[in-house]
Amino acid sequence: MDPEVRRQILGSKPASVNQVRLHVFGIDSDSDEVTGTPSMNDIIHPDASPELQALTFAQRESIYHESRGHDGCYKAILLYQHLFDLCPAGQKLSIQIKNEAPVLVDPSARKILEFKMNGPKLLTISTGLKGKDGAILTGLGQESSHSVLGFSCRGSGVVDFVVDMTRMQWGEAGRGSFGETCYLGTEAGFVDIMANVCDGVKEVGHDATHVGPSEHTMTMEACATRVWERWNNRDKEGWCDYCGVGASEWPLLDCSACKETKLRYCCKEHQRAAWKLHKFTCEKKKT
Ligand SMILES: [Zn+2]
Numbered sequence: 001m002d003p004e005v006r007r008q009i010l011g012s013k014p015a016s017v018n019q020v021r022l023h024v025f026g027i028d029s030d031s032d033e034v035t036g037t038p039s040m041n042d043i044i045h046p047d048a049s050p051e052l053q054a055l056t057f058a059q060r061e062s063i064y065h066e067s068r069g070h071d072g073c074y075k076a077i078l079l080y081q082h083l084f085d086l087c088p089a090g091q092k093l094s095i096q097i098k099n100e101a102p103v104l105v106d107p108s109a110r111k112i113l114e115f116k117m118n119g120p121k122l123l124t125i126s127t128g129l130k131g132k133d134g135a136i137l138t139g140l141g142q143e144s145s146h147s148v149l150g151f152s153c154r155g156s157g158v159v160d161f162v163v164d165m166t167r168m169q170w171g172e173a174g175r176g177s178f179g180e181t182c183y184l185g186t187e188a189g190f191v192d193i194m195a196n197v198c199d200g201v202k203e204v205g206h207d208a209t210h211v212g213p214s215e216h217t218m219t220m221e222a223c224a225t226r227v228w229e230r231w232n233n234r235d236k237e238g239w240c241d242y243c244g245v246g247a248s249e250w251p252l253l254d255c256s257a258c259k260e261t262k263l264r265y266c267c268k269e270h271q272r273a274a275w276k277l278h279k280f281t282c283e284k285k286k287t
């Protein structure tokens with residue numbers, strides 16, 4: 001990235017920003033593929049610099065999402081939308097918060113909650129990616145948009161739970177109090193944790209139920225089809241409870257306590273990271 005462009009970006013950042021993160025990646029000139037991002041499967045190239053080798057698992061994960069999660073909220077909603085379209089009529093979703101009793105919600109009664117974020121606290125510059133001057137920026141505008149999905153267990157349009165799949169676009173600041181990489185809880189709780197990443201958040205819409213067609217439609221349809229296949233074949237084809245890597249791609253370990261619902265992990269680090277939440281539902285704790 002041109003140092004002058006970088007100076008200009010830093011010179012125009014909102015006063016609320018208290019942390020700037022810069023990620024520089026290589027681009028393979030033949031394919032335009034971005035290279036050099038840490039892998040979610042925790043592999044660092046053996047020739048990588050000592051600084052990169054020294055990053056902890058959580059730091060690598062944070063960089064991975066922070067550099068790739070820009071504008072991901074509508075894509076995540078689109079993925080759910082296509083997945084729910086594949087479900088049979090009357091399908092319910094079971095939602096469990098920590099050790100509370102699971103509740104059933106009707107996915108067809110969901111809503112898209114739209115928010116305006118004001119005063120970003122984090123500015124991320126990811127260069128080597130396509131976009132403005134070869135960089136993608138998060139947090140440069142004083143105001144930006146964010147959306148989550150709302151679900152109801154009581155019906156009549158009341159939103160009881162919201163899910164935000166793209167919290168890690170804000171790196172470590174986006175994590176929940178159990179180290180989780182997405183948020184599932186009440187709308188009030190969601191507004192509270194948004195204070196970690198911006199000065200204020202305001203709901204500006206809750207009437208939309210669907211994302212319209214876009215250049216992401218086909219990709220997200222294909223992803224949803226794969227998720228649905230995997231779900232229906234879950235006894236044979238497991239996946240990592242933390243990162244989602246499939247048993248056909250990676251050898252998986254089982255949670256030794258869970259027999260009824262098999263929970264599997266690609267590595268000890270992902271098992272440890274997932275345990276902060278899994279401990280509430282693990283069969284070991286139920287007896
Ligand atoms: Zn994993």
Ligand SMILES: [Zn+2]
Nearest residue numbers: 255258282283
């Ligand atoms: Zn378990």
